[in-house]
Amino acid sequence: MELYELNLYEVIEGLQNKKFSAQELFNSCKNRINLLEKNINAFITRTDENLNYKNDSDGILKGVPTVLKDNLCTQGIKTTAASKILGEWKPPYSATVWNLLKDSGAILMGKTNMDEFAMGNTCGNSAYGPTKNPNDITRVPGGSSGGSAAAVSAGYVPFGLGSDTGGSIRQPASYCGVYGLKPTYGMVSRYGLISYGSSLDQIGPFARTVRDLQIIMSVIAQHDPKDSGSFRNFTPNFTHDPDANLKGKKIALVKEFQNFTLDEPILNAMQNVKKILESEGAEIIEVSLPVISRYAVACYYALAMSEAHTNLERYDGVRYGYTVQDATSLKEMFERVRSYGFGSEVKSRIIAGTCLTEPSRCDEYYVAATKVRTLIAQEFAQAFKQTDFILQPVTPSLPPKIGELDEDEMKGYETDLYTLPVNLAGLPGLSFFTGYENKNNLPVGLQLIGSRWSDSELLNAGVAIERHTGSPKIANGGVK
Ligand code: GLN
Numbered sequence: 001m002e003l004y005e006l007n008l009y010e011v012i013e014g015l016q017n018k019k020f021s022a023q024e025l026f027n028s029c030k031n032r033i034n035l036l037e038k039n040i041n042a043f044i045t046r047t048d049e050n051l052n053y054k055n056d057s058d059g060i061l062k063g064v065p066t067v068l069k070d071n072l073c074t075q076g077i078k079t080t081a082a083s084k085i086l087g088e089w090k091p092p093y094s095a096t097v098w099n100l101l102k103d104s105g106a107i108l109m110g111k112t113n114m115d116e117f118a119m120g121n122t123c124g125n126s127a128y129g130p131t132k133n134p135n136d137i138t139r140v141p142g143g144s145s146g147g148s149a150a151a152v153s154a155g156y157v158p159f160g161l162g163s164d165t166g167g168s169i170r171q172p173a174s175y176c177g178v179y180g181l182k183p184t185y186g187m188v189s190r191y192g193l194i195s196y197g198s199s200l201d202q203i204g205p206f207a208r209t210v211r212d213l214q215i216i217m218s219v220i221a222q223h224d225p226k227d228s229g230s231f232r233n234f235t236p237n238f239t240h241d242p243d244a245n246l247k248g249k250k251i252a253l254v255k256e257f258q259n260f261t262l263d264e265p266i267l268n269a270m271q272n273v274k275k276i277l278e279s280e281g282a283e284i285i286e287v288s289l290p291v292i293s294r295y296a297v298a299c300y301y302a303l304a305m306s307e308a309h310t311n312l313e314r315y316d317g318v319r320y321g322y323t324v325q326d327a328t329s330l331k332e333m334f335e336r337v338r339s340y341g342f343g344s345e346v347k348s349r350i351i352a353g354t355c356l357t358e359p360s361r362c363d364e365y366y367v368a369a370t371k372v373r374t375l376i377a378q379e380f381a382q383a384f385k386q387t388d389f390i391l392q393p394v395t396p397s398l399p400p401k402i403g404e405l406d407e408d409e410m411k412g413y414e415t416d417l418y419t420l421p422v423n424l425a426g427l428p429g430l431s432f433f434t435g436y437e438n439k440n441n442l443p444v445g446l447q448l449i450g451s452r453w454s455d456s457e458l459l460n461a462g463v464a465i466e467r468h469t470g471s472p473k474i475a476n477g478g479v480k
Contacts, residue, residue, distance in 0.1 A: 047109060246282035
């Protein structure tokens with residue numbers, strides 16, 4: 001077994017007991033990256049040229065290689081959000097999550113590819129070319145955090161971070177066959193995350209086991225006065241319970257979703273996991289989410305685009321990144337910078353967001369969407385009076401071929417149906433691996449959703465499921 005194949009908890013144990021050195025682990029991961037990166041394109045920027053900075057920390061992650069999605073600010077290291085508009089921008093400060101990981105001893109191997117400003121679900125809307133799915137390099141890895149998911153799936157690193165505004169951790173986790181957690185809104189500081197939809201954005205981890213997610217959450221789930229949404233007045237506890245079971249727990253399926261079409265392998269996985277849950281002592285019930293199943297997609301895109309249009313106003317060629325020197329007026333400069341700097345998906349969302357919030361239409365669209373959002377949160381709150389968790393798909397289908405969805409933007413938006421309601425209500429969602437389907441050997445993931453602040457219980461429920469499904473294999477990235 002090579003060192004790059006070890007899960008995070010095994011890496012930590014091996015380093016602490018001096019079974020191997022941080023340098024040996026680093027070399028193993030680096031060789032893995034060198035072997036596969038030309039096939040996968042998971043990185044925008046590599047920082048693994050050497051053990052690149054002195055890290056004196058004696059923290060739990062001492063010597064553990066990791067990757068960060070390229071919308072997480074890293075002081076002095078290029079951060080692009082996969083956009084040309086940020087050019088060679090090097091942030092003057094680091095995201096809180098990176099400070100926490102670094103202070104625990106983590107080593108940065110690079111900044112990973114994503115859909116530009118996190119808008120998309122294929123990792124194809126990037127100014128740096130698409131990332132490929134390491135399980136089948138003709139397919140998308142999912143998005144927007146596709147680079148981090150691919151890096152963990154291909155064995156570049158034992159864990160990585162992404163962000164999730166409407167599914168961007170859970171969907172690529174499921175497409176790449178790894179675990180991904182979108183924490184409760186406020187559980188992880190957003191300070192230093194390049195904003196997309198600020199009321200929806202949340203940072204979270206990818207790893208190859210649930211226990212690994214628990215280790216990372218225990219490092220990054222800290223109160224941060226620099227994020228006004230950060231939790232306060234309690235201490236989260238992400239202790240791994242190896243004996244976790246679901247005795248006495250209720251797990252709900254959503255009545256309305258059962259009429260929606262799912263690919264066969266996902267349907268089969270739902271059946272299998274239902275049996276697993278029952279064998280762990282859970283009772284399967286049904287909840288009804290009529291507003292969510294009908295209106296969540298429209299509500300999410302109205303809000304996400306409105307917030308994005310405001311958040312992206314700041315990229316004007318004056319303060320950050322790309323600029324032009326020879327404009328004859330400020331207006332010309334803004335126009336040229338923004339026309340060239342943003343990709344087409346970002347531009348169309350900025351325009352849509354401008355229309356949705358324009359004074360004469362604002363009540364009809366933006367304000368209406370905020371009201372629907374309240375109904376959605378209430379509908380979930382009602383459901384969680386009846387159940388402990390909700391089981392549902394992450395996506396209705398397996399990862400598409402690269403380019404397959406490009407023609408049909410609306411279809412792309414609709415595939416987020418199962419992930420984005422969670423962000424609208426600020427809930428935690430765990431995307432977990434269930435196995436490989438028979439036809440193309442692609443990984444199949446499902447999702448377990450908990451009530452607000454139940455992240456810790458949610459992960460231990462994941463431990464109970466993982467006992468039956470096992471961990472994913474490292475994907476070969478097209479190299480036999
Ligand atoms: N696909 C969704 C969107 O494009 C979600 C993206 C995300 O979570 N960042 O908005």
